[in-house]
Amino acid sequence: MSEQLGQNADFDNLIDGHVMPQPAYQGEFTEGEIVKYYNPSRMTLLEKLYVPAIIGGLMITARVFFTNMAKWGIWFTYWIRGKGKDAPKGAVTIYYPEETRPDYSPINRGKHILTMRQQKGPSGEALPQCVACYMCATACPAFCIHIVAGESPDPNIEKYCVEFDIEMDKCIFCGYCEEACPVDAIRLTPEPRMADYQRERMIYDREYLMTWNPTYVEDDHVYPGGHPREE
Amino acid sequence: MNTAFLVVSFMNLAFVLGLLLNLGGLLTWVERKQGAVMANRIGANRAYIPVPVGRDPNGAGGFKWSKRFTLMGLFHAITDGIKMLTKENFTPPFVDTFVYNLAVWFSAVPVLVTFAVVPFGGPFQPGVMMSEVLTMVGMTGAAASVGGFFGDGVYHMQLANLNVGLLFIFAIGSTGIFSAALAGWSSGNKFSLLGALRSSSQMISYEVFMGISVLGLLVVYGTVDFNEMAQLQQQTWFGVIPKWGVLLQPHMFFVFMTALMAENKRVPFDMPEAESELVAGYFTEYTSMKMGLFMMAEFLEIAVIAGIMTTMFFGAYHIPGVVAATDAMHWAMHPELTPVNAIFGAEVPHALVVVLRVGAFLFKLIFFCWLQILIRWTLPKFRYDQVMKLGWKYMLPLSIVNVIATAAFMYVLGGM
Numbered sequence: 001m002s003e004q005l006g007q008n009a010d011f012d013n014l015i016d017g018h019v020m021p022q023p024a025y026q027g028e029f030t031e032g033e034i035v036k037y038y039n040p041s042r043m044t045l046l047e048k049l050y051v052p053a054i055i056g057g058l059m060i061t062a063r064v065f066f067t068n069m070a071k072w073g074i075w076f077t078y079w080i081r082g083k084g085k086d087a088p089k090g091a092v093t094i095y096y097p098e099e100t101r102p103d104y105s106p107i108n109r110g111k112h113i114l115t116m117r118q119q120k121g122p123s124g125e126a127l128p129q130c131v132a133c134y135m136c137a138t139a140c141p142a143f144c145i146h147i148v149a150g151e152s153p154d155p156n157i158e159k160y161c162v163e164f165d166i167e168m169d170k171c172i173f174c175g176y177c178e179e180a181c182p183v184d185a186i187r188l189t190p191e192p193r194m195a196d197y198q199r200e201r202m203i204y205d206r207e208y209l210m211t212w213n214p215t216y217v218e219d220d221h222v223y224p225g226g227h228p229r230e231e
Numbered sequence: 232m233n234t235a236f237l238v239v240s241f242m243n244l245a246f247v248l249g250l251l252l253n254l255g256g257l258l259t260w261v262e263r264k265q266g267a268v269m270a271n272r273i274g275a276n277r278a279y280i281p282v283p284v285g286r287d288p289n290g291a292g293g294f295k296w297s298k299r300f301t302l303m304g305l306f307h308a309i310t311d312g313i314k315m316l317t318k319e320n321f322t323p324p325f326v327d328t329f330v331y332n333l334a335v336w337f338s339a340v341p342v343l344v345t346f347a348v349v350p351f352g353g354p355f356q357p358g359v360m361m362s363e364v365l366t367m368v369g370m371t372g373a374a375a376s377v378g379g380f381f382g383d384g385v386y387h388m389q390l391a392n393l394n395v396g397l398l399f400i401f402a403i404g405s406t407g408i409f410s411a412a413l414a415g416w417s418s419g420n421k422f423s424l425l426g427a428l429r430s431s432s433q434m435i436s437y438e439v440f441m442g443i444s445v446l447g448l449l450v451v452y453g454t455v456d457f458n459e460m461a462q463l464q465q466q467t468w469f470g471v472i473p474k475w476g477v478l479l480q481p482h483m484f485f486v487f488m489t490a491l492m493a494e495n496k497r498v499p500f501d502m503p504e505a506e507s508e509l510v511a512g513y514f515t516e517y518t519s520m521k522m523g524l525f526m527m528a529e530f531l532e533i534a535v536i537a538g539i540m541t542t543m544f545f546g547a548y549h550i551p552g553v554v555a556a557t558d559a560m561h562w563a564m565h566p567e568l569t570p571v572n573a574i575f576g577a578e579v580p581h582a583l584v585v586v587l588r589v590g591a592f593l594f595k596l597i598f599f600c601w602l603q604i605l606i607r608w609t610l611p612k613f614r615y616d617q618v619m620k621l622g623w624k625y626m627l628p629l630s631i632v633n634v635i636a637t638a639a640f641m642y643v644l645g646g647m
Contacts, residue, residue, distance in 0.1 A: 051485055054610065057609050057610065058605060058606065058609050060609075061269050061605060061608065061609040062605055064268075064269055064270075064271070065265065065268055065269045065605070068268045068269075068271065069268060072268075089273075090268065090271075091267070091268070091271050091272050091273045092271045092272075093271075093272050093273045095273065
């Protein structure tokens with residue numbers, strides 16, 4: 001370490017008490033002056049006494065405490081009338097999942113959907129727009145899209161996806177699948193809620209991606225999968 | 232030692248134990264919630280009791296457990312207890328088992344014992360108090376028998392009426408260091424050992440000036456008995472300003488409070504634990520409720536420190552303004568002076584006097600608990616050399632100078 005310091009003139013000058021050979025600019029110091037490289041204490045006597053500074057700090061935090069408690073008191077008058085959800089709170093916390101931020105961007109990249117064709121299949125089933133070209137799965141940097149191709153029941157269409165699984169816990173929401181898709185079959189909606197309690201349920205299958213609904217909230221309980229998913 | 236004395240002692244014991252243990256649990260909640268409110272957060276409130284409301288529309292005839300009864304996060308104290316009691320009680324193979332288990336008891340017991348000498352309500356006559364209450368609800372027969380059982384005996388609302396009160400606190404309080412030292416040495420872990428070493432040296436620095444800092448106050452009071460201290464603090468200057476310890480020795484209030492908080496080993500004096508450096512310091516190797524007892528002891532000590540500060544510096548159980556004859560069994564004052572007398576006439580019933588005194592003590596106790604948690608969430612942790620410097624180079628000389636100055640002042644004045 002000391003050898004390195006000796007080799008480097010800049011580091012060498014940082015040693016305390018070193019006699020500076022040359023000023024870096026006019027008037028930095030007089031030549032030959034012994035320079036101390038630490039910040040001089042700029043505290044006043046009141047601050048050095050320490051106790052007044054501590055009391056000042058305690059008064060700041062106590063002020064925040066009582067201000068927030070007063071806000072919670074006002075909130076309580078709303079809550080007791082059953083209007084707690086709209087009342088201003090004494091905290092900046094967004095109480096997810098009971099509350100969500102109102103300022104999500106409309107172009108936020110969130111939960112995926114598979115678009116559907118207008119024409120139904122021969123037996124009346126919904127057909128995905130997807131032609132199973134694997135471009136989204138190829139573009140995916142997280143390798144979370146898994147497609148099984150099959151022959152479409154519609155004679156006018158060559159291929160479609162028999163299975164289309166997205167591992168949402170792996171997805172990084174980059175939107176490359178959306179960009180890669182030639183037929184606008186996969187889209188990322190702004191919906192940000194995908195949390196779940198079971199890892200298996202984080203694999204979204206084709207049917208679920210095709211029948212997307214907005215997040216379903218009932219009595220403070222959130223069914224994050226859009227609708228209560230059957231096991 | 233008659234039966235009435237035993238009954239009163241058990242009543243006091245039940246009150247103090249109920250107060251302290253409940254406060255210990257509640258303070259974990261207060262710690263979380265107050266820290267959250269001070270930082271514009273909400274705090275822990277996810278522990279809940281599910282309440283079934285109606286049928287689940289999606290389930291096969293099951294209940295919908297969707298109403299969550301959180302009670303502002305108060306259940307977290309209970310869930311903490313359940314968690315600590317049900318976790319694996321693991322003893323590492325490399326510890327000295329006997330000392331390792333002994334250290335746990337040294338952490339919680341001295342803290343609880345210390346509160347024994349703190350008077351929480353002044354003198355009271357249980358016979359008079361209970362017969363008053365029973366007469367009020369119309370049970371005159373029971374009132375007569377209870378009054379006959381207790382008689383006119385005057386008891387202290389205090390577990391142990393020791394005339395060495397403060398010395399007892401110093402004696403027992405200084406044994407608290409055994410827990411840290413024994414736990415650290417027996418754990419066979421370098422983090423624990425470092426924590427124990429830090430704890431010991433911190434204790435030496437702070438125990439010294441803790442005693443010296445209150446010597447000035449003892450010179451003024453002329454006693455170490457907490458009951459006498461409490462009674463002395465009801466005197467006033469000019470009939471208005473109470474002669475509380477904080478007004479007699481305001482500078483020593485800060486010094487003594489600093490020493491007590493350093494004894495408690497919480498932020499800003501948490502060098503023995505120092506999560507960022509020593510994992511958990513001297514109780515790194517402890518699991519489940521053994522670790523819980525160390526934590527519990529810290530929270531109990533908040534309440535005990537609050538009790539000591541209240542008694543010594545903030546007039547114990549006295550209500551400022553209610554100045555005349557506060558140690559009397561009934562407050563008989565000028566009715567126009569106090570709102571209490573304005574309601575109850577010239578003589579306030581003894582039961583109400585007792586309730587007001589205990590209420591005043593609890594109010595001050597809770598204020599000091601709040602203040603300690605405020606300090607804990609405001610100040611950053613000291614560096615180790617800063618703690619030593621603060622203790623030896625500033626607090627100790629200041630305390631010694633204060634003793635000499637107070638003694639000289641009292642000699643010249645010839646009394647309080």
